[in-house]
Amino acid sequence: MSNVPDNAPQHCPGTQSEDAGKASACAGCPNQNICSSGAASEPDPAIELIKNRLSNVKYKILILSGKGGVGKSTVTSLLGHGLATRNPDINVGVLDADICGPSQPRVLGVRGEQVHYSGSGWSPVYVKDNLSLMSIGFLLGSPDDAVIWRGPKKNGMIKQFLSEVDWGDLDYLLIDTPPGTSDEHLSAVQYLSAAKLTGAVVVTTPQEVALLDVRKELQFCEKLGVKVIGVVENMSLFVCPNCNSRSEIFPATTGGAQHMCAEMGARLLGSLPLDPLLARCCDSGRDYLEQLPHSPASTALRDIVDKIVAVCESGSS
Amino acid sequence: MLESVKCVILILSGKGGVGKSTVSTQLALTLKEKGFKVGLLDVDLCGPSVPYILNLETENIHQGAEGWIPVYLDKDQKLGVMSIGFLLKNRNDAVVWRGPKKTAMIKQFLEDVCWQDLDFLVIDTPPGTSDEHITVMENLRQVPQCSAILVTTPQEVAIEDVRKEITFCRKTGIPILGIIENMSGFQCPTCNECTNIFSSGGGKALADVAKVPFLGSLPLDPRVGKLAGQGVAAVKELPDSNTSKVFNHLVTVLTESTQNGS
Numbered sequence: 001m002s003n004v005p006d007n008a009p010q011h012c013p014g015t016q017s018e019d020a021g022k023a024s025a026c027a028g029c030p031n032q033n034i035c036s037s038g039a040a041s042e043p044d045p046a047i048e049l050i051k052n053r054l055s056n057v058k059y060k061i062l063i064l065s066g067k068g069g070v071g072k073s074t075v076t077s078l079l080g081h082g083l084a085t086r087n088p089d090i091n092v093g094v095l096d097a098d099i100c101g102p103s104q105p106r107v108l109g110v111r112g113e114q115v116h117y118s119g120s121g122w123s124p125v126y127v128k129d130n131l132s133l134m135s136i137g138f139l140l141g142s143p144d145d146a147v148i149w150r151g152p153k154k155n156g157m158i159k160q161f162l163s164e165v166d167w168g169d170l171d172y173l174l175i176d177t178p179p180g181t182s183d184e185h186l187s188a189v190q191y192l193s194a195a196k197l198t199g200a201v202v203v204t205t206p207q208e209v210a211l212l213d214v215r216k217e218l219q220f221c222e223k224l225g226v227k228v229i230g231v232v233e234n235m236s237l238f239v240c241p242n243c244n245s246r247s248e249i250f251p252a253t254t255g256g257a258q259h260m261c262a263e264m265g266a267r268l269l270g271s272l273p274l275d276p277l278l279a280r281c282c283d284s285g286r287d288y289l290e291q292l293p294h295s296p297a298s299t300a301l302r303d304i305v306d307k308i309v310a311v312c313e314s315g316s317s
Numbered sequence: 318m319l320e321s322v323k324c325v326i327l328i329l330s331g332k333g334g335v336g337k338s339t340v341s342t343q344l345a346l347t348l349k350e351k352g353f354k355v356g357l358l359d360v361d362l363c364g365p366s367v368p369y370i371l372n373l374e375t376e377n378i379h380q381g382a383e384g385w386i387p388v389y390l391d392k393d394q395k396l397g398v399m400s401i402g403f404l405l406k407n408r409n410d411a412v413v414w415r416g417p418k419k420t421a422m423i424k425q426f427l428e429d430v431c432w433q434d435l436d437f438l439v440i441d442t443p444p445g446t447s448d449e450h451i452t453v454m455e456n457l458r459q460v461p462q463c464s465a466i467l468v469t470t471p472q473e474v475a476i477e478d479v480r481k482e483i484t485f486c487r488k489t490g491i492p493i494l495g496i497i498e499n500m501s502g503f504q505c506p507t508c509n510e511c512t513n514i515f516s517s518g519g520g521k522a523l524a525d526v527a528k529v530p531f532l533g534s535l536p537l538d539p540r541v542g543k544l545a546g547q548g549v550a551a552v553k554e555l556p557d558s559n560t561s562k563v564f565n566h567l568v569t570v571l572t573e574s575t576q577n578g579s
Binding site: 004005008066067068069070073099100101103106107143144145146147148149150151152154178179180181182183185186205207208209210212213215216217218219220223224238240241242243245247248249250251253264274276279280282283 | 331332333334335338339362363364366369370408409410411412413414415416417418419420443444445446447448450451470472473474475477478480481482483484485488489503505506507508510512513514515516537539542543545546
């Protein structure tokens with residue numbers, strides 16, 4: 001893992017390396033003294049801070065996928081609603097770690113809300129009594145505003161989100177991530193290393209172009225020692241509303257998620273069919289599970305929620 | 318290394334999974350079919366899709382006297398491809414890199430690849446407005462003929478992110494050639510009923526609001542999806558499809574804009 005600062009000289013060995021401050025590249029670097037003193041290789045104090053802040057959060061789940069647009073945010077919001085409805089006595093928080101393309105405010109229907117800063121930290125926005133959300137989307141002035149940030153700045157934001165949001169007592173914290181295996185993902189996993197991450201739910205679609213990237217994400221989890229709770233296949237089948245015939249819009253030419261799970265030794269939690277109404281609900285921020293409780297996607301989703309709860313609860317006892 | 322490239326086209330979208338790589342590869346293939354010399358650079362380092370889509374996954378990059386030699390799709394060397402996918406030992410290998418390392422890699426891709434004379438260089442990007450994009454923009458500032466095509470899907474969740482990408486283009490001064498809407502409607506193969514799975518018209522509406530040209534809507538066509546992995550052009554395999562019409566139109570727009578510009 002690289003920990004080379006953005007403005008470091010060429011061939012910087014990295015602040016955590018044994019050669020930090022001693023390599024030839026370090027000569028003339030303004031940070032040479034700090035590096036050679038060893039202060040930079042100490043663990044980030046934020047990790048301890050985050051551990052304390054999240055000590056009242058029972059289960060922390062990352063929602064990952066190497067691929068973009070497969071429905072990470074949709075699945076996150078469905079899981080959030082699903083968990084919160086399943087048991088009204090539990091509290092669920094959603095953290096949107098997608099800094100450049102935050103979708104949660106829209107999908108959860110709380111666009112335009114403000115986050116408030118108080119003595120105890122940032123208070124998240126409440127979607128319902130037991131479902132709260134924090135996203136960079138709340139901090140932007142206009143929906144056109146682009147967050148043109150390189151890695152270190154994004155990491156700083158994630159650190160703040162993890163260490164300064166006053167979630168209160170939470171049973172589940174779902175962390176929605178951007179596509180890829182880069183800064184946001186590494187930071188989230190590292191910052192949560194002391195706070196204990198429960199595991200990751202990986203989202204995919206059936207076609208090989210997506211599976212290709214999702215395999216990389218599974219390998220990322222393996223490399224960093226993140227437990228994979230399971231894989232959710234989204235957009236699996238499309239049922240024509242006119243003639244009820246089934247079509248594979250994103251053809252599973254290589255066996256889909258099921259085959260990939262068998263190959264990579266991961267568990268398939270379930271498949272969500274492609275439902276145009278689900279896309280509409282996400283656009284308008286309505287709770288799909290409440291609107292269409294008997295649709296095939298809702299049934300599949302409740303089953304997935306049950307499996308995730310079972311895994312979390314069995315792990316903690 | 319980009320002095321002998323006549324025109325650079327960036328394929329951008331704030332959102333992931335909207336079809337940037339599909340549009341990039343099909344655009345490159347269409348340009349090649351029309352007789353142009355084309356390069357395709359994949360700067361999506363964490364999720365390179367171009368090698369798979371073009372069926373080049375087993376190829377390797379070679380180092381020549383003048384730099385890295387891209388992988389050529391055909392014997393005539395009409396379409397050269399460069400992607401980090403060619404540098405990975407195993408197709409499942411994850412590239413777990415933070416920004417600075419990604420930046421260095423992209424710089425190498427832009428500076429050390431020997432493209433030779435190209436009519437068009439198509440650059441496929443990852444989603445977002447972060448390291449990869451900033452690096453590409455910084456390095457392309459000197460290239461005069463450089464413009465961006467934005468890809469979106471019709472639903473508002475995607476449009477929202479693409480709006481951010483438009484702001485990014487404006488801030489960095491990259492001219493926007495136009496917006497393409499992908500996955501706009503699905504025609505049921507049994508009853509021909511067209512369902513707008515991800516809503517419809519979003520791309521056109523966005524183009525109107527942002528005052529940039531609208532370049533067309535690509536339907537959700539599983540036949541085109543199945544072309545992924547074969548490396549063949551939709552304009553060749555499915556000449557009558559709507560997808561082909563959009564790409565033919567796009568190539569006309571591109572050739573006109575480069576002629577006017579030069």
